Amino acid sequence: MKNRTVFIGVIGGSEVTPQVAKLAEEVGREIARRGAALVCGGLGGVMEAACKGASEEGGLTVGILPGDSRWAANPYVQIPIVTGIGYTRNVAVVKSSQAVIAIDGSYGTLTEIGHALQSGIPVIGLGTWALSIDGKPDSKIIITRNPQEAVDKAFSKIENQE
Amino acid sequence: MKNRTVFIGVIGGSEVTPQVAKLAEEVGREIARRGAALVCGGLGGVMEAACKGASEEGGLTVGILPGDSRWAANPYVQIPIVTGIGYTRNVAVVKSSQAVIAIDGSYGTLTEIGHALQSGIPVIGLGTWALSIDGKPDSKIIITRNPQEAVDKAFSKIENQE
Amino acid sequence: MKNRTVFIGVIGGSEVTPQVAKLAEEVGREIARRGAALVCGGLGGVMEAACKGASEEGGLTVGILPGDSRWAANPYVQIPIVTGIGYTRNVAVVKSSQAVIAIDGSYGTLTEIGHALQSGIPVIGLGTWALSIDGKPDSKIIITRNPQEAVDKAFSKIENQE
Amino acid sequence: MKNRTVFIGVIGGSEVTPQVAKLAEEVGREIARRGAALVCGGLGGVMEAACKGASEEGGLTVGILPGDSRWAANPYVQIPIVTGIGYTRNVAVVKSSQAVIAIDGSYGTLTEIGHALQSGIPVIGLGTWALSIDGKPDSKIIITRNPQEAVDKAFSKIENQE
Numbered sequence: 001m002k003n004r005t006v007f008i009g010v011i012g013g014s015e016v017t018p019q020v021a022k023l024a025e026e027v028g029r030e031i032a033r034r035g036a037a038l039v040c041g042g043l044g045g046v047m048e049a050a051c052k053g054a055s056e057e058g059g060l061t062v063g064i065l066p067g068d069s070r071w072a073a074n075p076y077v078q079i080p081i082v083t084g085i086g087y088t089r090n091v092a093v094v095k096s097s098q099a100v101i102a103i104d105g106s107y108g109t110l111t112e113i114g115h116a117l118q119s120g121i122p123v124i125g126l127g128t129w130a131l132s133i134d135g136k137p138d139s140k141i142i143i144t145r146n147p148q149e150a151v152d153k154a155f156s157k158i159e160n161q162e
Numbered sequence: 163m164k165n166r167t168v169f170i171g172v173i174g175g176s177e178v179t180p181q182v183a184k185l186a187e188e189v190g191r192e193i194a195r196r197g198a199a200l201v202c203g204g205l206g207g208v209m210e211a212a213c214k215g216a217s218e219e220g221g222l223t224v225g226i227l228p229g230d231s232r233w234a235a236n237p238y239v240q241i242p243i244v245t246g247i248g249y250t251r252n253v254a255v256v257k258s259s260q261a262v263i264a265i266d267g268s269y270g271t272l273t274e275i276g277h278a279l280q281s282g283i284p285v286i287g288l289g290t291w292a293l294s295i296d297g298k299p300d301s302k303i304i305i306t307r308n309p310q311e312a313v314d315k316a317f318s319k320i321e322n323q324e
Numbered sequence: 325m326k327n328r329t330v331f332i333g334v335i336g337g338s339e340v341t342p343q344v345a346k347l348a349e350e351v352g353r354e355i356a357r358r359g360a361a362l363v364c365g366g367l368g369g370v371m372e373a374a375c376k377g378a379s380e381e382g383g384l385t386v387g388i389l390p391g392d393s394r395w396a397a398n399p400y401v402q403i404p405i406v407t408g409i410g411y412t413r414n415v416a417v418v419k420s421s422q423a424v425i426a427i428d429g430s431y432g433t434l435t436e437i438g439h440a441l442q443s444g445i446p447v448i449g450l451g452t453w454a455l456s457i458d459g460k461p462d463s464k465i466i467i468t469r470n471p472q473e474a475v476d477k478a479f480s481k482i483e484n485q486e
Numbered sequence: 487m488k489n490r491t492v493f494i495g496v497i498g499g500s501e502v503t504p505q506v507a508k509l510a511e512e513v514g515r516e517i518a519r520r521g522a523a524l525v526c527g528g529l530g531g532v533m534e535a536a537c538k539g540a541s542e543e544g545g546l547t548v549g550i551l552p553g554d555s556r557w558a559a560n561p562y563v564q565i566p567i568v569t570g571i572g573y574t575r576n577v578a579v580v581k582s583s584q585a586v587i588a589i590d591g592s593y594g595t596l597t598e599i600g601h602a603l604q605s606g607i608p609v610i611g612l613g614t615w616a617l618s619i620d621g622k623p624d625s626k627i628i629i630t631r632n633p634q635e636a637v638d639k640a641f642s643k644i645e646n647q648e
Contacts, residue, residue, distance in 0.1 A: 409578070417568050
């Protein structure tokens with residue numbers, strides 16, 4: 001008997017516009033409605049909005065925190081993981097997720113996208129970074145247009161892996 | 163509204179005698195019976211026995227794993243956290259716990275005891291390491307004789323902190 | 325009396341074409357000629373070529389390794405730092421550098437660019453990733469056309485910080 | 487051609503008595519006189535005293551720092567490594583050393599002793615922690631009585647490993 005709960009990461013900046021927060025909240029709701037657990041960095045902005053959405057649908061929320069205190073977690077985090085390793089914890093956010101949905105984007109989000117692509121974890125983008133090298137666009141980030149499509153793609157990528 | 167679930171860590175070696183496994187399982191049961199979540203390193207030995215006990219009582223189990231794969235978790239881990247940072251993850255096991263119960267002891271357990279005492283997190287011992295320096299014993303590890311006493315002490319220490 | 329040696333990071337993939345290796349070697353040479361120490365991830369590809377160049381000019385080379393063994397370092401690393409934390413060590417490569425020169429680019433390099441920009445450490449690009457969000461290019465990576473210009477820019481950015 | 491410099495770690499608390507600082511300084515001197523590089527956590531107390539001794543004998547000193555700033559290093563650190571991972575950096579101090587000399591002892595030192603013993607890195611003690619379990623002393627820490635004996639033992643252990 002192995003744990004069959006699906007864990008989906010939501011990554012994005014800690015300071016966001018109301019429109020981006022609304023997207024993140026809807027992504028959180030959709031993840032919870034489909035029975036997956038939500039993993040994030042546990043702080044504000046995209047992380048808090050996504051946890052709020054998931055919580056309100058009765059979903060499970062995990063926040064992997066950079067600092068030394070569980071009380072730094074946003075109020076919708078049910079499982080606070082206290083790493084004490086600073087923003088290096090971004091790697092654990094990504095590796096604890098079977099797919100990540102990147103919303104908008106700070107430089108921290110960029111590190112998470114890089115760690116996910118390096119580890120072969122699918123990255124679904126919703127208004128996030130686009131990458132190119134030598135003028136050639138990198139096509140590994142799966143671009144989507146709305147929360148439902150983003151969560152759909154995350155699930156279909158995870159199923160294909162198994 | 164802040165998360166009020168109590169998180170208690172159980173630390174100990176990944177290879178243990180049946181007697182030690184029995185102690186760990188009973189510690190896990192007792193943690194779950196009292197409504198706390200169990201945090202551990204997610205692997206075998208003390209970790210697996212404690213998760214088994216907690217699961218059987220309907221408790222929540224978190225396993226903070228050293229490697230890159232969620233599938234390395236023991237079958238009783240409900241929330242696998244994949245850190246990718248090797249045994250350095252011991253720090254996150256400790257910091258994610260409001261008190262830790264150390265059972266028996268490998269050198270890994272010793273690092274966890276050190277990190278907990280350095281961070282001011284109470285350490286409850288059940289047949290674990292004793293420390294002294296210059297012939298003077300260190301009295302910070304709270305010695306207990308059985309699983310019930312160990313979990314009792316963990317709860318009373320956590321209440322006193324708040 | 326504080327240490328006044330300048331530390332410059334060179335980041336890039338572990339598998340590279342001969343042309344990219346040549347660029348990296350010349351960057352290493354130029355760093356050493358100007359009396360700075362070179363910091364890198366300690367492995368092959370861009371890292372090895374840069375260390376080779378720096379060593380041949382009598383420069384100091386530091387390799388911050390992902391694994392558990394100093395013997396994994398390329399033969400031109402003089403100071404092997406053994407972290408045991410996997411690719412999470414990318415953060416330490418960046419933070420130990422006062423500016424980083426990104427050559428070519430793997431996804432690991434992308435994580436290092438993100439960590440540097442997040443920490444306010446100047447990133448000098450030499451044929452590396454370009455970033456955009458919502459169609460707007462991010463202008464934080466300083467684009468250069470050859471090794472001399474790249475090292476020049478690194479030094480001028482570091483001087484401006486102090 | 488592989489790097490043949492020997493790297494010896496010196497671990498101990500950041501606040502020490504003058505007597506302990508004197509011991510640490512003499513350990514640093516002895517390491518440098520024998521041509522080895524000194525690795526430490528880069529801060530004050532035992533770390534600073536050991537770096538001072540090594541520097542005065544013309545030795546090389548590496549400081550693996552917990553925070554985000556190179557300027558936190560003590561003035562005798564020549565190679566500051568900036569990890570940004572907090573006290574989790576203790577693991578890197580140990581793994582970057584071929585043997586560690588533990589002087590006196592804080593709880594941080596205890597974590598380093600644990601990580602070293604877990605990784606099979608020899609631990610030489612000079613007035614440091616003694617460990618026992620179930621009343622049986624653990625004999626893995628090699629007890630010495632003075633700086634010369636401590637450095638002697640470190641070298642002989644390293645030679646035996648190779």
